[in-house]
Amino acid sequence: xxxxxxxxICGEHLRPLQFTSGKYSLYYECPYCKRENRTEDxxxxxxxxxxxxxxxxxxxxxxxxxxxxxxxxxxxxxSGYQYEISDIRHGKIYLTLSKEK
Numbered sequence: 001x002x003x004x005x006x007x008x009i010c011g012e013h014l015r016p017l018q019f020t021s022g023k024y025s026l027y028y029e030c031p032y033c034k035r036e037n038r039t040e041d042x043x044x045x046x047x048x049x050x051x052x053x054x055x056x057x058x059x060x061x062x063x064x065x066x067x068x069x070x071x072x073x074x075x076x077x078x079s080g081y082q083y084e085i086s087d088i089r090h091g092k093i094y095l096t097l098s099k100e101k
Contacts, residue, residue, distance in 0.1 A: 008049060017030055081097055
């Protein structure tokens with residue numbers, strides 16, 4: 001398994017995070033972070049997931065699934081993010097993410 005086997009989902013908007021190249025690094029972000037994807041009165045989403053954290057989460061998911069299997073509803077906190085296995089479809093693990101408050 002690799003990070004390509006995971007689809008990260010914004011916990012607030014339930015949209016897949018998009019892989020983005022920033023000024024200094026690579027990260028995933030909610031499509032509603034960008035102005036062109038929102039209505040005029042909609043506030044921006046702040047769900048941005050740095051690539052190194054995405055890799056930490058992916059490693060954790062793969063480790064856990066080896067031990068207990070892939071269980072929908074399993075959740076854990078890692079590096080300031082809460083993830084939950086929300087679905088498994090077409091060979092992908094869907095992870096719903098939210099930032100810890």
